[in-house]
Amino acid sequence: xxxxxxxxxxxxxxxxxxxxxxxxxxxxxxxxxxxxxxxxxxxxxxxxxxxxxxxxxxxxxxxxxxxxxxxxxxxxxxxxxxxxxxxxxxxxxxxxxxxxxxxxxxxxxxxxxxxxxxxxxxxxxxxxxxxxxxxxxxxxxxxxxxxxxxxxxxxxxxxxxxxxxxxxxxxxxxxxxxxxxxxxxxxxxxxxxxxxxxxxxxxxxxxxxxxxxxxxxxxxxxxxxxxxxxxxxxxxxxxxxxxxxxxxxxxxxxxxxxxxxxxxxxxxxxxxxxxxxxxxxxxxxxxxxxxxxxxxxxxxxxxxxxxxxxxxxxxxxxxxxxxxxxxxxxxxxxxxxxxxxxxxxxxxxxxxxxxxxxxxxxxxxxxxxxxxxxxxxxxxxxxxxxxxxxxxxxxxxxxxxxx
Amino acid sequence: xxxxxxxxxxxxxxxxxxxxxxxxxxxxxxxxxxxxxxxxxxxxxxxxxxxxxxxxxxxxxxxxxxxxxxxxxxxxxxxxxxxxxxxxxxxxxxxxxxxxxxxxxxxxxxxxxxxxxxxxxxxxxxxxxxxxxxxxxxxxxxxxxxxxxxxxxxxxxxxxxxxxxxxxxxxxxxxxxxxxxxxxxxxxxxxxxxxxxxxxxxxxxxxxxxxxxxxxxxxxxxxxxxxxxxxxxxxxxxxxxxxxxxxxxxxxxxxxxxxxxxxxxxxxxxxxxxxxxxxxxxxxxxxxxxxxxxxxxxxxxxxxxxxxxxxxxxxxxxxxxxxxxxxxxxxxxxxxxxxxxxxxxxxxxxxxxxxxxxxxxxxxxxxxxxxxxxxxxxxxxxxxxxxxxxxxxxxxxxxxxxxxxxxxxxxxxxxxxxxxxxxxxxxxxxxxxxxxxxxxxxxxxxxxxxxxxxxxxxxxxxxxxxxxxxxxxxxxxxxxxxxxxxxxxxxxxxxxxxxxxxxxxxxxxxxxx
Numbered sequence: 009x010x011x012x013x014x015x016x017x018x019x020x021x022x023x024x025x026x027x028x029x030x031x032x033x034x035x036x037x038x039x040x041x042x043x044x045x046x047x048x049x050x051x052x053x054x055x056x057x058x059x060x061x062x063x064x065x066x067x068x069x070x071x072x073x074x075x076x077x078x079x080x081x082x083x084x085x086x087x088x089x090x091x092x093x094x095x096x097x098x099x100x101x102x103x104x105x106x107x108x109x110x111x112x113x114x115x116x117x118x119x120x121x122x123x124x125x126x127x128x129x130x131x132x133x134x135x136x137x138x139x140x141x142x143x144x145x146x147x148x149x150x151x152x153x154x155x156x157x158x159x160x161x162x163x164x165x166x167x168x169x170x171x172x173x174x175x176x177x178x179x180x181x182x183x184x185x186x187x188x189x190x191x192x193x194x195x196x197x198x199x200x201x202x203x204x205x206x207x208x209x210x211x212x213x214x215x216x217x218x219x220x221x222x223x224x225x226x227x228x229x230x231x232x233x234x235x236x237x238x239x240x241x242x243x244x245x246x247x248x249x250x251x252x253x254x255x256x257x258x259x260x261x262x263x264x265x266x267x268x269x270x271x272x273x274x275x276x277x278x279x280x281x282x283x284x285x286x287x288x289x290x291x292x293x294x295x296x297x298x299x300x301x302x303x304x305x306x307x308x309x310x311x312x313x314x315x316x317x318x319x320x321x322x323x324x325x326x327x328x329x330x331x332x333x334x335x336x337x338x339x340x341x342x343x344x345x346x347x348x349x350x351x352x353x354x355x356x357x358x359x360x361x362x363x364x365x366x367x368x369x370x371x372x373x374x375x376x377x378x379x380x381x382x383x384x385x386x387x388x389x390x391x392x393x394x395x396x397x398x399x400x401x402x403x404x405x406x407x408x409x410x411x
Numbered sequence: 412x413x414x415x416x417x418x419x420x421x422x423x424x425x426x427x428x429x430x431x432x433x434x435x436x437x438x439x440x441x442x443x444x445x446x447x448x449x450x451x452x453x454x455x456x457x458x459x460x461x462x463x464x465x466x467x468x469x470x471x472x473x474x475x476x477x478x479x480x481x482x483x484x485x486x487x488x489x490x491x492x493x494x495x496x497x498x499x500x501x502x503x504x505x506x507x508x509x510x511x512x513x514x515x516x517x518x519x520x521x522x523x524x525x526x527x528x529x530x531x532x533x534x535x536x537x538x539x540x541x542x543x544x545x546x547x548x549x550x551x552x553x554x555x556x557x558x559x560x561x562x563x564x565x566x567x568x569x570x571x572x573x574x575x576x577x578x579x580x581x582x583x584x585x586x587x588x589x590x591x592x593x594x595x596x597x598x599x600x601x602x603x604x605x606x607x608x609x610x611x612x613x614x615x616x617x618x619x620x621x622x623x624x625x626x627x628x629x630x631x632x633x634x635x636x637x638x639x640x641x642x643x644x645x646x647x648x649x650x651x652x653x654x655x656x657x658x659x660x661x662x663x664x665x666x667x668x669x670x671x672x673x674x675x676x677x678x679x680x681x682x683x684x685x686x687x688x689x690x691x692x693x694x695x696x697x698x699x700x701x702x703x704x705x706x707x708x709x710x711x712x713x714x715x716x717x718x719x720x721x722x723x724x725x726x727x728x729x730x731x732x733x734x735x736x737x738x739x740x741x742x743x744x745x746x747x748x749x750x751x752x753x754x755x756x757x758x759x760x761x762x763x764x765x766x767x768x769x770x771x772x773x774x775x776x777x778x779x780x781x782x783x784x785x786x787x788x789x790x791x792x793x794x795x796x797x798x799x800x801x802x803x804x805x806x807x808x809x810x811x812x813x814x815x816x817x818x819x820x821x822x823x824x825x826x827x828x829x830x831x832x833x834x835x836x837x838x839x840x841x842x843x844x845x846x847x848x849x850x851x852x853x854x855x856x857x858x859x860x861x862x863x864x865x866x867x868x869x870x871x872x873x874x875x876x877x878x879x880x881x882x883x884x885x886x887x888x889x890x891x892x893x894x895x896x897x898x899x900x901x902x903x904x905x906x907x908x909x910x911x912x913x914x915x916x917x918x919x920x921x922x923x924x
Contacts, residue, residue, distance in 0.1 A: 229791040231798075283788050285779045292776055295765035302723060302754065302762050303777040303830070304745045356767045 046349060046365050046398065053369060057376030064379055065372075068260035076188060078371035079266040080105065080329035082364055084342035085349070086277050087321035089363035092346050093281070094314045095294040095355025096145065096152035100159030101318060102338035105326030107163040108134050112327055113176040116183060123183040131323050137163065138319020142312040152315075160339070179330065187328045190261040191268070200255070201262030208254025211271075215246055266328060270364075273321075278360040290314060294355025344391070345370055348398045369394065414479065416441045416606050417495075417575060422461055422473035431457045432471070433630045439575065444597060444607045446617040446638070449627035450650055450707075450875060452846075455610045458627070459577050463497040464490040478574070488517075494574030498564045500583055504552045511535035511548035514567045538566040542596055557683065558589030565596065576600065577608045582616060583709045586686070594620050612707040614643040614914050626650055643914070644907070651877055651906035658854055659882035660861040666885065667698035668735065670869035671752070671838040676730030678711075678718045678893075688725055689715045690893035696838065696869040701860065703880035704873045705909050706890035712873045713757055715890070716840045720754035721747045734838070748777060753836035755827055757843035757873070759820075763827040766816030770808060771797030773815050773826050778834040800829035805855060821852025828859060839863060842873045857883060877906045889913050 057065045064070055084101050091098050108130050115126040137159070144155045178184075195202040219242070226233055234242070257263055281287035289310045292300040301307050325338070349366025351358035370391060377387045417439040424432040432454045439445045447455050460466050462475065464484030475482040477493055484490040487497075504513045511531050520530040535548035544562040552560060561581060568576055578597070582590040597607055597620050611617055617624055618638060626633040626649035633649045672695040680686040689711045696702040706712045717724035719732055721744030732741050734750055741747040747754070756762040764773050774797045775782055782793040797811040804825040808818055815826055824844065831839065841860065845853040860883060864870050874880050880887050887904050889897040889912035897912035 225791050229795050231791060231794055283790065285783055285786050285788060288772065288776070288779055288788060291768065291772075292765050295767045296761075298762050299756075299764055300776070302720075302744060302756060304721075304748045305776070306745065352767075356765065 045401065046362070046369060049398075050365055050369050050372065053372050053376070057372060057379065061376060061379045065376055066256070068256050070375070070379075071256055072260055072264055074371055074375045075264050075267050075270075077375065078367060079187075079264075079270060080325040081338055081341045081345060081371065082270055082367040083273060083321055083325040083328070084338055085345035085363040085367040086273055086360055087318040088339075088342040089346045089349070089351055089358050089360055090277070090281065090290060091152075091314050091318050092343075092351045092353075093294045093355060093358045094290050094311055095297065096311065096314070097343065098141070098152065098156045098159075098315070098318050099339055099343075100141065100156040100163055101322040101325075101342060102340075103160045103163035103167065104134065104137055104319060104322040105329075105338060107137075107167045107170070108323040108326035109330035110167045110170040110176075113179065113330060114170055116180055117176045117178070123180045127183070127327060130327050131320055134319040134321075134323020134326070135316050136319070138316040138322070139312070141319070142315030145315060146308040146311040186265055186269075187330070189265050191263045191265065193262065200258040201260070202258075204254060204258040204262040207263055208250060208258070211254075212247060212250045215250065216243055219243060219246070269324075269328065274360060274364055281360055286310065286313070291356055294352075294357070296356070341370055342367075344395045348395055350402075353399075366398075369398075415439055416443075416478055417462075418474075418476040419458070419462065420474045420476070422458065422471055422475075424457055424461055424466060424471040431630050432461070435473075435627065435630070435632045437625055437632070438635070439606055439608060440622070442601055442604045442606055443622045444601055444609060444620050446621035446624040447608060447610045447627060448612075448614075448617065448624055448646055448650055450877075452875065453627040453650075454630040455627055456579060457630075459497055459579060459608070459610065462490070463487055463495060463577065491571050494572055495577070496568035496571055496573040496575070497577040498561075498568060498579065498581065500580040502557075502560050502564055504560055504563060504567075506553035507551060509549050509551055510539070510546060510555075510563050510566075513552050513563055514538060514548075514570050516567070518571055534570070535566070538569050541569060542566045543592070556589070557584045558586070558592070561585065561589070561593060562596070565600075573605060575606045575608065577610075579610045580612065580708065581609065582611070582613060584686075590616070612709075612914060614646055617646070618643070644911070647907055647910045647914070651910050660858045662861045662865065664699055664701070664864065664885050665867075666700045667867065669695050669733075670698045670735060671696050671871070672733040672736075673715070673719055674731050674733070676715060676719065676732075677728045678714055678725040679728055681725045684726065687728075688893050689718060692730075692890070692893070692895050694871070694888055694895065696871050698837075698867045698869050699864050700886065701864050701870045701872060701884045703884035703887040704871065704890055705875075705877060705880055705887055705913055706873075707875070707913050709892075710890040710913065711893040712890050713842055714893075716754055716842055716871070716873060717756075719747075720744065720752060720840065723754075748834055748836075751835065751837035752840070753777075753831035753834055753838070754840045755831050755842060755844060757846060759823050759827050764815045764823060767814065769812045769814055770801065770806065770818075770826055771811040774800055774811075774829045774833055777830050781833070781835075796833065797829075800833065804829050804859065819848075819852075821848035821855075824848055824852065824856065828856065832859075832863070836868065838869045838871070840871045840873070843875065844872065845874075845876070845879065877909055880904075880909070881906065891915050 054065065084105065088098060088101065111133055112126050112130040115121040115129060116123055121129070141152075141155050141159050144150045145152045191201075191203050191207075193201055193203065223233055223239065233239070281290065289300065289305045289307075292303070292305050293307045293310055297307055345366035346358065346363050347353070347366065348369055349358070349362030349364070351362065373391055373394065374387065377390065382390075415438045417437070419435065419437040422432050422435045423430070435454065435458055437447075437458065447458070449455050457466075461471050464487050467485045468483035475484075477495065482490070482493065505516065508516070514535050515531055520527045520534065532548050539546065539548065542562045542565050544559055544566065546555060546559065552563060555563075565576070581593055585593060594616060597609065601607060609617070609621060621638045623635060623637045624646060625635040626646065628650060636645075672693075674693050676689055676692045677687060678689040680688050692711070692715050694702070694704065694715070704712045704715075714724045718727060719741060722742055723744065731738050733739065734752075739750050741750065741752065760766060765776070771794055775788075775793045779788060782789055782796060794811060800806065801808065801811050806818075806822050806825045806829070808822060815823055818826065828844070844860065845856055848856075860870055860872065872880065872883060881901070881904060885901050887899050887901065887909065888895050889899070889909055891913055896915050897909075899908065899912075
C-alpha cells in the first residue's frame with residue numbers, strides 16, 4: 009500500500025548506458041543493502057513466528073493488535089529517523105509523549121475541553137517543546153544528546169507534576185477511538201468490511217497510477233526506464249501485497265484508525281524527505297554539515313525544524329496512545345527502529361520507510377515472542393542482539409564495499 | 412661522531428596514482444640545523460613522515476640510517492625511541508591537560524601504572540627551564556598562547572631524549588617576537604648537540620639558523636647547499652626552476668569592467684584575536700578576466716576567500732565588497748550566492764561534497780530552487796541537469812547516481828565545479844582547483860576555467876602552483892602573512908619574481924617601502 013511512494017525505485021539511468029535487467033536489479037539493490045536486507049529479515053521473522061505460533065501471528069485479530077500496539081513506536085520512529093538523518097538524536101521523545109498525554113488528559117477530563125480542541129492544543133504543546141530543544145541545539149550549539157537528556161528529565165518530572173500520582177480517566181469516547189477504533193462499517197452486509205475493501209482498492213489504484221505516471225515522466229525527460237517485464241513484476245508485487253493486506257484487515261473489524269494515521273505520515277514524510285528542498289537539506293547537513301553550510305544551506309533552521317517536527321510527532325504519539333505510555337522506554341525503541349531500518353550513526357543516511365521497517369521488525373519480535381511465551385526479560389536480550397546484528401552487518405558490508 | 416647523524420638514501424614513496432617522492436636523498440650532520448625548502452606539495456612533509464615512521468618501513472623504497480645504524484621504523488613510537496621527534500605544524504597537544512601532563516603524555520613517569528607526580532613535576536620544571544618557558548607545569552595548555560605551546564612541544568621532545576628534532580613550519584603560526592625566541596632556542600639546542608631539521612617557507616629565517624639547506628621540487632632532491640654565503644634568489648631558483656609542463660588553453664581575453672572588488676578586507680583568527688590572518692587586503696577582478704592569487708601555506712588566501720564568501724572563516728573586522736561598482740552584503744553564504752558569487756573550496760572532501768550522496772544531488776544542492784517548484788524538487792529535472800553536466804564536464808562515473816565518495820579526485824573536483832557553475836555565478840573564486848588531481852583532469856579543468864572567462868565571468872584562482880597561475884591568469888596578486896604584497900601583470904610575471912614577493916616577510920617589506 010503506502011510503501012509505493014517510498015519504495016526505493018530502481019534508479020532511472022541515462023539512455024547511453026542501457027544495462028541488462030540483472031545489472032539494473034543489482035544496482036538498485038546495492039545502494040540500499042540494509043533496507044532491503046531488513047525487508048528480507050522482516051519477512052523471515054514474520055514467517056518464523058507464523059510457523060512457531062501455529063498461524064496466530066498473521067490472523068486478522070493479531071495483525072490489528074500488532075498495529076495498535078506498535079503504532080506509537082512507529083510514529084516516534086518517523087520523527088526520530090529525520091532527527092538522526094540530520095545528525096542528531098532525541099532521548100526525550102518518550103517522556104515528551106507521556107507529558108503531552110498527561111496534559112491532554114488534564115485538559116479533557118478535568119477541564120472538559122472538547123477533544124478536538126484538546127488535540128490541537130496538545131500538538132501545539134509538542135511543537136513548543138520541540139522548539140525549546142531545537143533552540144538550544146541549533147542556535148546555541150549544545151549537543152542534542154545533552155539537551156534531550158535534560159528534556160527527558162524535564163518532561164518526566166512535568167508529567168508527574170501534572171498527574172499528582174493519580175491516573176486520570178475516562179477519556180471521551182471520540183478521543184479513545186483514535187487509538188483503538190476502526191473505520192465504520194458501511195453498505196450491505198458481506199463477510200468483509202466494505203469500507204476497508206474500498207480503501208484498499210483506492211490505495212492500489214493510486215499506487216499503480218503513481219508508478220505509471222512516474223514512468224511516463226521519466227520517459228519524457230529522456231531517462232532510462234526499468235525494462236517492461238521488471239516494471240510489470242513490480243506492479244504485480246504491489247498489487248499482491250495490497251490485496252492480501254486489505255483482505256486480512258477486511259475480514260476482521262476493518263482498518264484501524266491508527267493505520268490511517270500511520271499511512272498518512274509514511275506517505276507524507278516519505279515524500280517530504282525525498283522530494284522537498286527541506287528534506288534534501290536535512291540529508292546534506294547530516295552527510296557533511298560544513299559542506300552544506302558552504303553550499304548555502306541554512307543548517308540551523310533545518311535542525312531546529314527537525315526538532316519541532318519531532319516534538320509534534322511525539323505529541324501525536326502521546327495523544328493516540330495515552331493509555332499505553334506508562335510502560336517501557338519508547339525513545340529507545342524508536343532509536344533502535346531507526347538504526348535497524350538503515351540510519352547511519354553519523355547522519356546523512358536513512359529513509360522514512362526504513363524507520364517503519366525497523367519499527368515493524370521490533371514490533372513483530374515483541375508480538376511474536378509474547379505469543380510463544382518468551383518473557384519480557386529475554387525479549388529485551390534478543391532485541392538488543394538484533395539491533396547489534398543489524399548495524400554490525402551494515403558496518404561489515406560497507407567495509408567490504410569500501411576496500 | 413664522524414659522518415652524518417642521518418642518511419636517507421633514494422627514498423621513493425608512491426600513493427595511488429601519484430609519485431610523492433622519487434629517489435630522494437637527505438644527509439644531516441651531527442648538531443647541524445638543516446633546512447628543507449620547497450613549494451607546497453614538493454614532498455617535504457611526506458619525506459618527514461617517512462623518516463618518523465608515520466609511513467612505516469615497507470610502504471616506501473630506500474634506506475634510512477641513523478647514527479650509523481639502519482632503521483626500519485614501524486610507527487612513530489619506534490622512531491621516537493631512537494631519538495627522532497617530529498613536531499607538526501598543527502600542534503599535537505591536549506588542550507585541557509596541564510603542561511606537565513602534556514610533556515609526558517605517552518611517556519609518563521610512573522610506577523606500576525600510577526603516575527609519580529613528584530618526578531613528573533620536577534622533571535617538567537627542568538625541561539621548561541631548558542626551553543625558557545616561564546610557566547607553572549600545572550597550567551593548562553589551553554590557557555597559554557601558540558608560541559608557548561610550541562615550546563611545550565619542544566620540552567616534550569626533550570623529555571624523549573631527542574637527538575634529531577624535526578620542526579614542520581615552526582613559525583607559521585607565531586608572531587615576530589615568538590618566532591625570534593623559537594629560532595634562538597633552536598640555536599641553543601644545536602649548541603647542546605641536538606641536530607635539527609627545519610621545514611620553512613621563510614627564507615630569512617633559514618638564513619638565520621640553518622647551516623645547510625636541501626631543496627625539494629616535485630618529489631625530487633634538487634640540491635643540498637651550505638647556507639653561508641648564498642642568496643635568497645639562489646634558493647628561489649632551486650624551488651621553482653621547472654618548465655611549464657602542463658598545456659594551457661589558448662585564449663584571447665576580452666576583459667570588461669571590474670566585476671568584483673574587495674577593499675581593505677581584514678579578518679582575525681577565529682580563536683586568537685591578536686592575529687590578523689588577512690590584513691587590509693584589496694583585490695579586484697574584471698569580467699572575462701582570470702586573476703590569480705599566489706602565496707605560500709598560511710599566507711591567508713583561503714581565509715580571504717572564505718571570509719568574503721558569507722563570513723565562512725574567522726572574525727571579520729573590516730573591509731567591503733563591491734559587485735559591478737555597488738557595495739553588496741555577503742554576510743551569509745546564501746547572500747553571497749544570491750549576488751552571483753561562487754566559492755569552490757580547496758578541500759573538496761571536507762568542505763565541498765557530501766561524500767555519502769550521489770553526483771546528481773551534490774550538483775543540485777546549492778541551487779535546488781532551479782530544479783524545484785514551491786519547495787518540491789523535480790527529480791527528473793534534477794537528473795537531467797546532472798546528466799548534462801556529466802557529459803559537458805566529462806565526469807567519469809557509471810551514472811549520475813554514483814556516490815561521490817567513490818569517485819577519483821579529479822572527478823570529485825568536476826562535481827564540485829559543476830555544482831557551482833549550476834548556481835549561475837558571475838564571479839567564481841576557485842581555491843586550488845587542481846590540487847591532488849592527475850594531469851589529464853587538470854587540463855580539462857583549465858579548459859573549463861578558460862571557457863567561463865570567455866563567457867564574461869570573472870574568475871579568481873587561488874593556487875600554490877606558480878606555473879598554473881602563469882599559464883592561466885591575466886593578472887596575479889601575491890600574498891604573504893595576510894597582506895597583498897604585489898600585483899603583477901601576466902606579461903611581467905616570472906616564477907622567480909612571484910616567489911620573491913611571496914616569501915617577503917613583514918620586516919623586509921617595510922624596508923623596501
